[in-house]
Amino acid sequence: MTEPIVTRFAPSPTGFLHIGGARTALFNWLYARSRGGRMLLRIEDTDRERSTKAAIDAILEGLHWLGLEWDGEAVYQFSRAARHQEVVQELLDSGNAYRCYATPAELEEMRERARAEGRSMRYDGRWRDRDSSEAPAGAKPVIRLKAPTAGETVIEDQVQGRVVWQNKDLDDLVLLRSDGTPTYMLAVVVDDHDMGVTHIIRGDDHLTNGARQKQIYEALGWPIPVMAHIPLIHGPDGAKLSKRHGALGVDAYRAMGYLPIAMRNYLVRLGWAHGDQEIFSTEEMINAFDLPQIGRSPARFDFAKLESLNGHYIRQSKDEDLVEEIIRVLPHIADGAELAAKMTPNLKAKLIAAMPGLKERAKTLIELIDGARYLYADRPLVLEEKAGALLTPEARKLLASLARELATIQPWTAEATEQAVRTFAESNGVKLGAVAQPLRAALTGRTTSPGIFDVLAVLGKEESLGRLADQSA
């Protein structure tokens, strides 16, 4: 038997869980689930200045919402500082690390000069072979890795393939800051090792870090995890994702009315494909997912496709489930409280009854809520501009006489009302649309509602006639 797979998602809580992070989490989750392994969660909060509780909560909640559950307790990196320092001492003892007394100003000047002379801006190793006794009195050193200066560092990446760096191009990175706290580069290696992580799947902005981290693993004599660096997601314009396009927190996508299952389906197809298949159930995704099939070029974020997928899943959802989703999203959207306050069992039943007619034409939960407005809006109904235009004096007269016709209908069904309206239009010598459209406007206040016969059925005889009376008076 092969060893169990352990993946991890390791966000830094300096902001919300953005779309790229969500995809990274999804890939880690899928990989672990597909091989019967585990996905761990580690919060990289060693930057005390920028890490916030709010960001941690947003990340945790975002993962929950997306249905990406991790295994075990979340690990907080900051709490492991003592262990990190212990490992650095080991490195110091084995001669794989050294104290560097160069000041920030000195380093800044060094980079400045390198830039001016067109050389790479690496640390030049000025304290690599100097003794601490040469240090200025009272100076607090950083600890740097004594990285190899010759040969090469190679990563056999599951996505990128074999990537080679000349060691002379890699400098001696800082392991411990002058205040004694560990840097990200060191903490990641120690934590991944201690947590038993076997596969590191992360954004390809970490590819160079991968090489540097491999040097730390080698200095420590630890086994190196399998790495997979996935391409970043770009905005519609091909540039780095900014707030303007897709770099919103996942909570923003929830607020826009997207379903978790649609998000997962959209995200998994960004940079990954399984033949021509577009729609994946979660189970299918898990079964088909693999690292080498991930493309190496960055993908652009496309709202239109996300929306199309979301529409697909809305249409496919059960009516009851959709109403539950609506209720669940209410606290997260503007004006949601208003509807939430009106959510009686009666309204809920009406919403469920209206779903079949509504879900065919909604791409988001928001559109669904909007389309159902005729069920919960205060009366008198406020008409949309276009709807108002439809209710000409002639149309109102027509509707008034239609109301008298409808009042005689015996079993109030969609079929019966349709028959009555058609007959009415015919006997008045007008097209069905000439009656149906003003009727929709009068009953729903809008022009693009569901089929008017569905509306009549859902509202019921009494309410339908009441509203007709309101608008045709």
Next chain:
RNA sequence: GUCCCCAUCGUCUAGAGGCCUAGGACGGCGCCCUCUCACGGCGCAAACCGGGGUUCGAAUCCCCGUGGGGACGCCA
């Protein structure tokens, strides 16, 4: 500047030397369905970045160019 990665329709992608007059999906356009809007059905337009090789044969392999992207912090 140095190092690294990438390059098929507008977008996501299929394609692992002949199956490609390059396939699917989203978007666009047209037609059908139809009480509106959608859904659904049918159809159309739309791509192998450029140049050299290798080969009987290249979207697929190699090199160069060009164009994108990422990394070069006592941030993560």
